[in-house]
Amino acid sequence: MEKIKQSKLFDTLSKKMVWGFIFLITLGTVFLSLPAATQGAQGTRFIDTVFTAASATCITGLTVVNTAQHWSFFGQVVILILSEIGALGYMTFAVLLFNIIRRNIGLSTQLMVKESLNLENLSDTKSVLKYVFGLSALFQIGGAILLAFDFVDRYGWKRGLYVSVYHSVMSFCNAGFDVFGDSLMGFRDDSYLLIVTIILIIGGGLGFLVWRDLLLFHERHRLSLNSKLTLVTTGTLFVVGFVLLLITEKDLSLLPKGTSWINRTVNTLFLSVTPRTAGLITLPTSDLQSGSVFLLMILMFVGGTPGSTAGGIKTTTFGVLMLQSIAQLRGKKDVEFSRRRFSQSNISRALLLVFLASIVIVLATLILTQTERIPKGFGLEYIVFEVLSAFGTVGLSLGLTPHLTVIGKIVIMLLMFIGRVGIFTSLYSLSKRQTKVNQIRYPEENILIG
Template sequence: MNLRLKLRDKPLSPPQILAFGFITIITLGTVLLMLPISRTVPLSWLDAFFTATSAVTVTGLIVVDTGTAFTTFGQTILMILIQIGGLGFLTFAVMSILFLGKKIRLKERILMQEALNQNSMGGIVRLIRSLFYFAISMELIATALLSIRWIPEYGISKGLFISLFHAVSSFNNAGFSLFNDSLSQYAADPLINIVITLLFVSGGIGFTVIYELMHKKKWRTWTLHTKIMLIGTFLINIFAILSFFILEMNNPHTIGAMPLNEQLWGSFFQGLTPRTAGFNSLDYGDMNNSTLMLTIFLMFIGAGSASTASGIKVTTLIIIILAVFAYLRGRNQVFAFRQRIETEVVIRSLSIIVISFFIVFVAIFMLSVTEDLPMMAVVFEAFSAFGTVGLSVGITDQLSSIGKPIIMFLMFIGRVGPLTIAFSLARSKPPHISYPKGEIFTG
């Protein structure tokens, strides 16, 4: 009785509900994947748990081949887990309530505000409804386009299923593929390259940005977040594509032996996919170390806030860069597009980067102790897991029974968010006293 009263007195906070919600869905997905109807090969509970975690966190790291280890039923379960993990289980809860004709209570609105990183609850239900229909529409259109390529190859039923699976996986930035080489056999295919990249870029740019682009057509009416996100995404993508082309153009194992048009398609796709998409049209095990380092940097950045992607987010990086430039110019405030960025936002951005890097560093240290694998491969795997990217140099299935849970933890933290986890564990109280200023020497 006392325990029940305590639980009532201390209800779960929104971050805690989000974290426990993801854990519940992962657990349910694990049980479903273990059913005999879901798999074609023996599967341990750890591998099923790993696969479910990878699907719900829309990562794409796999310990068994998705196309052969699971039946069509099991692949459908994975597709559902990806959809729930990408759009958020609260999105489906809200849409279910709306379909039943009921009203959204204040509690649900607060949860959705937390899940989508919104500053206010105003228009949150309208935002959810618009983005849900946008996601479904994008996936259906992409399925139709991909069917043009895959129905002639695999027949109507299998071609449609493959198209739908990759459309859902792409829009949600999951990186799961039904082909054992991901999309390598389509490295120079314009249709596959364009459709897949449009899906994961639109899914990773951020729901609030998409909503604003749908309802506001003029640059001056866009919020500062949308402006920074669009410009930042464009610049990072151009940098990534050009850098990949320059670093790999003389590598005969990747694009070095290809004609120029195939080199450009390969660079285009591989430059964009590290932004948490997870698909690959080239083998990362054959790439130069410099390219792997570039990919690690891109995976750590990730894509947009309130999107299907993870990482520290583009806006977080840009805010810190703007803060550094402001300091170098002797300014005590940060500005962008003639608008001031609050100090609280700068501190939060710095906290995200520091906490994220610390978590990944600790995980890499633990993996270096438990795994007898090349260090570069371990570092790459850890950043891929935290960014929920899903790219690998081919060591995922070689991880030990200790290494797999470490990677699973990174995937979970990366998807839920390091600050969300910190807030769910912290018991912060506003300070009641103030202290005198002290001097500290830095640099």
């Protein structure tokens, strides 16, 4: 009975979260539809307005119109606010509003926050929210100040401060929107700017629970199993991605011959970090080697950490399945890490998540192969890359998004939505499942596998 009650509660919360994000996208569409949101007398097709609002709310960064050239200052600010709310979760801002008006937070609100931040216990809600607001402010304000040293010198005080704040927020939120027109391609020789951006991307993608554990380590003298697995998996993916990109790109041979080894290294580091759902780029993605494009696809599929501003199947899911595979190959029954054993429900949930994600990606790819045109010189990767970018809420593109058909835009919007809200939350909110406790258990029998 207790499991049935918990299941019904989760279904209710899932529906509320889904409708909450739909409301935000709708609100963003209304504001971006206003004449003041575009530059000059430019109009925006309704589907493009919805797409932009969805991309911002789902902190993806895929764009059908150039953000710098199409949207006015007002429109860019709307995109900025949508990205901020989408990154931290609309329920987080609801709690902030309750605190401002000094109203107590109800149990249902706490449960919504718990689900949106992927918290294990309800008691963690209030303490984690303090870190969410504190760390978000620290990273974004600190990042804006550090970036101002660069941008103010380039653009002057007014434009420089605006660009610093915008880029800091988008980097930390892993949103991928830019006000330069070509992402960060014009700054590939600015190692200082790229390093600050890398720090902001990692800061947002690491997850608030992990940051809380790290900041409280001097008191607790231990890290949770979730934080340990996250740090190990993130570090491994970062190092392996960096080394493989050095090999596949031949030390970024596409850069001019006079480029220093420091800039080559920093650009490679950036290329290793940005597929983890950041979406900012210093090099044309379409000019990368096939091996690099394939590696970026893998990194986009994995994504960031649960409870962070990142998407994908998450580092913990990838880590658990890797450990499960290693344990099976070694003939071990239990999956162990850091003197702890993962529960079977954890492993089953990870397997289900990857299976469902694969099904969604395959279906989306099949649809887009029928509705979109693949340019000469590209193959199936032209579509698969975009699908993984949308699902992982990354924002990188091989060039398909600006040329999407209406059906293609709807498919990509759905992928961004599922990637941000979560595949379990999205599917549970749509299904009318009934949780049953099996009264009968049939005899067990094995089949041939492999």
